[in-house]
Each structure stands twice: as C-alpha cells, then as structure tokens.
Amino acid sequence: MKPLTVDHTRPVSPAVTALGLATLAFVLLPLPFIVVYSLSKNSYALLSSDGLTLEWFRNFFANDRFMAALRNSLMISAITTIVALAIAVPTAIVAVRHRFPGRDLLMALISAPILVPGVISGTAALSFVARTGIGPGFWPITVAMICFTLPLVLRPLVANLSGLSPDLEKAARNLGASPMAAFWKVTAPQLAPGLVAGGTFAFVEAMDNFSITVFLTNINTTTLPVEAYSYIRDIDDPTVAAMATLLILMSVGVVFAIEWLLGLDSFLDPSHG
Numbered sequence: 001m002k003p004l005t006v007d008h009t010r011p012v013s014p015a016v017t018a019l020g021l022a023t024l025a026f027v028l029l030p031l032p033f034i035v036v037y038s039l040s041k042n043s044y045a046l047l048s049s050d051g052l053t054l055e056w057f058r059n060f061f062a063n064d065r066f067m068a069a070l071r072n073s074l075m076i077s078a079i080t081t082i083v084a085l086a087i088a089v090p091t092a093i094v095a096v097r098h099r100f101p102g103r104d105l106l107m108a109l110i111s112a113p114i115l116v117p118g119v120i121s122g123t124a125a126l127s128f129v130a131r132t133g134i135g136p137g138f139w140p141i142t143v144a145m146i147c148f149t150l151p152l153v154l155r156p157l158v159a160n161l162s163g164l165s166p167d168l169e170k171a172a173r174n175l176g177a178s179p180m181a182a183f184w185k186v187t188a189p190q191l192a193p194g195l196v197a198g199g200t201f202a203f204v205e206a207m208d209n210f211s212i213t214v215f216l217t218n219i220n221t222t223t224l225p226v227e228a229y230s231y232i233r234d235i236d237d238p239t240v241a242a243m244a245t246l247l248i249l250m251s252v253g254v255v256f257a258i259e260w261l262l263g264l265d266s267f268l269d270p271s272h273g
Contacts, residue, residue: 031248038241056242066243069227072138076223077206080145084153084202085195087146092157092194097166111151118211121148126215136216141223144216145206152205153198160194161187196258208247 012020033046038057041050060066094100095107113121125144129135164187172182210225217226224243232240 034241035245035248037238038245040238043237056238057246059237059239060242060246063231063239065222065227066224066231066239069222069224072141072221073207073224076138076142076145077203079142080149080206081199081202083146084149085199087150088153088157088198089191089195092154092161095154096158096161110154113148114151118148118209122212122215125212129216136218136221138221141213141216141221144212145202145209148209148212149202149205152201156197156201157191157194160191160197164190196261200254200258204251 037046039052039054040046041053041055091110095103121144125140126136129140134140169182169186172186173179177185208225209223210229213223214226214229217223222230228240228243
C-alpha cells in the first residue's frame with residue numbers, strides 16, 4: 001500500500017488560516033492567566049496591587065501529598081512509556097510488514113481504548129480490580145495507562161514505518177547482517193520520530209490523565225491531577241495554578257527538546273522520518 005503524502009507547499013485559504021488562529025488562541029489564551037494567577041499575592045484575585053510572589057510555588061513543594069502524587073505520576077508515566085513502546089514497536093512491524101487473517105480486527109481492538117470515553121474505561125477498570133480482589137493502587141493505574149496509551153504510541157510508529165522502504169533492511173541482510181542486526185542498524189534509527197512522538201504522547205497522557213486514574217486511586221496512591229482536584233475542591237488559593245505553571249514550563253521544555261533533537265516537522269509527521 002502506497003503511503004499517503006502531504007503537500008506542505010499547497011496554499012491555505014484565508015478562512016482556514018483565520019479558523020486555525022482562532023482555535024489556537026482559544027486553546028492558549030487561558031495559559032497566561034494561569035501563570036499570572038500563580039504569582040499573585042492575593043489568593044482571590046488574578047492581579048494584586050501588592051505585587052508578585054513565589055509563595056504558592058513554595059506551598060506546592062512543601063505539600064507532602066502533592067510531592068507523593070508527583071512521584072507517583074512520574075513513575076507511572078515512565079513505566080507506561082517504556083512498556084507501551086516495547087509493545088508497540090513489534091506490533092507496528094507486524095501490522096505494516098506482514099499480512100495475515102484478522103490483521104484489521106487486531107488493529108481495531110488495539111485502537112479501541114481511545115474510542116471509549118475515559119469515564120467508561122475507568123469504571124470498567126475499577127469493576128475489574130474490585131471483582132478480582134486486586135483493588136485500586138499504583139499497578140492497576142499503571143496497567144490501565146498502558147492499555148489506554150498503547151494506541152497513541154502505535155499510530156505514529158505505524159505511520160513512521162509505513163514511510164520506510166523495507167529494501168534497505170533487505171540489502172543489509174543480503175550483505176551478511178542478521179535480521180536483528182539489520183533492524184537495529186538500518187530501521188531502528190529511522191524510527192526515531194515515531195518513537196519520540198509515541199513516547200511523548202504516552203508520557204503526557206499518563207501524567208495528566210484524570211478520567212481513568214480517579215477511579216483507581218486510593219488513600220495510599222494518588223496522582224497529580226487527582227490530588228490537584230482534591231486540593232482545589234477544599235482550598236481556594238493559587239497553589240494548583242503554580243503546579244499548572246510548572247507543567248506548562250515542562251511542556252515548553254519538551255517542545256524545545258524535540259525541536260533540537262528531531263525537528264517539529266519530523267515529530268508531527270513521522271511518516272517522513
């Protein structure tokens with residue numbers, strides 16, 4: 001099957017450009033308000049005549065429950081990313097390079113989690129751990145995140161692999177390389193855009209998922225989004241805004257790192273990696 005190509009030089013109509021800019025403004029406009037509120041000395045006002053403060057950032061780092069939730073979220077995200085990539089890479093190879101009965105059904109089943117609302121997935125996961133006696137906690141959350149993020153990891157890898165010619169790997173094998181050596185030395189380096197894109201999607205989704213993790217947390221294990229919701233429900237101050245500002249800075253850092261390592265064009269269009 002011939003991979004689809006995108007003509008990046010094709011002109012875009014002014015109406016589409018205006019719609020894109022309006023959508024971008026709608027998405028990004030709340031961010032400056034969150035940053036300003038996180039620096040406000042007045043916990044009930046966006047802007048304070050008393051100036052700016054870092055008190056709410058100190059409050060975030062001094063809160064033991066926030067720190068425990070942050071550690072849990074980082075560990076869950078790291079494990080989810082590694083395991084999802086380990087599963088997605090061979091799955092993408094089989095799906096792209098081989099044809100077998102049930103292939104389309106397999107891809108549909110793997111993609112199913114992103115088609116089901118998170119609340120339903122979370123309820124189903126809670127029902128499963130309750131009926132089996134496992135109970136909610138760290139590992140149930142991690143397994144649920146792996147299942148949920150696997151399609152997000154698989155899609156860019158399939159797109160990336162579809163844009164690569166298998167002839168290069170065949171040439172390496174004809175020159176004496178083993179199948180594994182040919183894959184690692186020829187194909188794997190070209191999968192970098194798909195790996196980075198899929199890994200980023202998995203890490204970010206596992207880090208900020210609320211709709212599923214809220215059903216699987218308990219008194220001993222909670223995640224950052226769930227802890228932030230619990231905090232802001234009981235206490236009205238900019239501490240959660242300070243947390244959000246830190247996450248915004250982390251996201252900006254990730255974007256710059258991707259641009260430096262791969263380039264955003266390769267990240268956004270892995271089929272041309």
